[in-house]
Amino acid sequence: MNTPQPQRFLRSFSRVALRRLGAPLAVLMMAAGLGAAHAARDWEPQRPIRLIVPYGPGGSSDVIARALAVEMGQSLGQTVFVDNKAGGQGAIAMQDAARAAPDGYTIVLGHVGTLAVNPAMMPRLPYDPLKDFAPVALLTKVPMxxxxxxxxxxxxxxxxxxxxxxxxxxxxxxxxxxxxxxxxxxxxxxxxxxxxxxxxxxxxxxxxxxxxxxxxxxxxxxxxxxxxxxxxxxxxxxxxxGAAQRLPAIPDVPTVAESGYPGFESSQWFGLLVPAKTPAAVVERLHAEAVKALQSASVRRRLEEDSSTPAPLGPKDFSAFIVAEQKRWGEVVRHARLSAN
Missing domain, CATH: 3.40.190.10 (Periplasmic binding protein-like II)
Known part of the structure; x- marks a missing residue:
């Protein structure tokens, strides 16, 4: 296929310019590239951010999301508003989030149920927890x-x-x-x-x-x-x-592991995800803001009221955690012959 005339001209012009300008042009191009990378790292939202919660108001998911939204919104300089979308064991909200634009303006609060249990219980799940999302951060665990x-x-x-x-x-x-x-x-x-x-x-x-x-x-x-x-x-x-360690609120109550079942842990856990293909710089910024929010006094106090333990993980570790949890809970679902019906 012949290269279009405008493209041949531009390529030829670029080669000539490089030969004539040499190192100065290379320096300018490198500076421009570094400037673009720096701008990406410093991503700043320009409009409100939607935080989707797959369950109704009042539960642990909603409490965690609202506490986090306030702190993240203040730090980002934009409103982070909670959008409760209950139904379908969380599948409705997850599907909505998966279809959103991958631009950082839609976040979803993932949960052990939506990310690790549903794939084993629901054969026709309308979203793929691993392919449709980019993990941002594991946030917290609530022991059973x-x-x-x-x-x-x-x-x-x-x-x-x-x-x-x-x-x-x-x-x-x-x-x-x-x-x-x-x-x-x-x-x-x-x-x-x-x-x-x-x-x-x-x-x-x-x-x-x-x-x-x-x-x-x-x-x-x-x-x-x-x-x-x-x-x-x-x-x-x-x-x-069911946690790995005893709870400060009830220090005399042993863990299941201490009671004769080493390695046992059963906790609800919550984390943030964004649609797949969201730029890495945006994911990194949201992760940093989520961890910062977890460290704030107001969020820590609210989590303590729910006996919720902060357990922050970065994007790669959170992704590996989801895979491990799918395997662990999948075995429970298969052994108990559970289904979504």
Whole structure:
């Protein structure tokens, strides 16, 4: 194919110019390149940024996103507004984020459910957690706690496991719904301990907690905020913490790992992602701002109220973390034969 006349002229002109101008031109071109790179590193948003949350207002995802949005917005000099898009176990919001322009003005709050569990539970997932997004930062982990109500006499995880093994399938546990964090946490415990405990799904945490307090179910797994008031009132007993370390709010409660299951960890986790092909400079700037926000006093205080532990990871490490979590939770889903229905 013949090269168009204008292109041949430009190439010829460039060769002549380079020969005549030599080093001075090279210096100028290098300076221009460095200037462009510097400008990219200093990316500054020119309009508000949308932070999509795949769940409704009021939950841990929403709390974390709103606390982060305030701090990041102040530092970036632009409003970061939270857009709650619940439904489809987070798939609706993730699909929306995946289709957004890769320009830094759309961020999504990823979650263990949307990034690691859904791929195993939903064969027709309308987004690809690995191909459709560029990870920005892992933010925080919220450990799951295992508790029993008045229907169960266990005072330790070992006692609960012994009771379950003595009566396979007769003990039960509740969750906020099929595929919820509490459901998956208990299924992981069943797999680790080799026990058969019947799952009772509810439509939300409130209904589950009502039946647990009433003695209609034996046990449940949830975050500390939902359990703590009832523990203080003497109505519930927390048997173990799903985190790698004990929680400062309940230092006397051992971890599941300490209770005989080394390496066990069951936590909800949250992180920021942007659409794939977002420029690396934009990803780096957003990562720096997210980490800076996590270190602020207001965000730390809000996370502590939820017993949420900051666990910042950069883009590459967060990407590897997602892959590892998909493998880990995929095994739980397959073993328990869970599905999105």
């Amino acid at each position: 706690l295992f508790a029993v109500g008045p229907a169960d006499s266990s005072t330790s995880l070992a006692q609960f496991v012994a009771r379950a093994k003595a009566a396979p399938g007769q003990l039960n546990y509740g969750s906020a719904g099929n595929g919820s964090a509490g459901h998956l946490a208990f299924e992981m415990l069943k797999l680790a301990a080799g026990i058969n405990v019947t799952h009772v799904p509810y439509k939300g945490t409130g209904a589950q907690m009502t039946d647990l307090l009433a003695g209609n179910i034996d046990a449940a797994a949830a975050g500390l905020p939902g359990f703590l008031p009832h523990v203080k009132a003497g109505k519930l007993r927390i048997l173990a913490v």
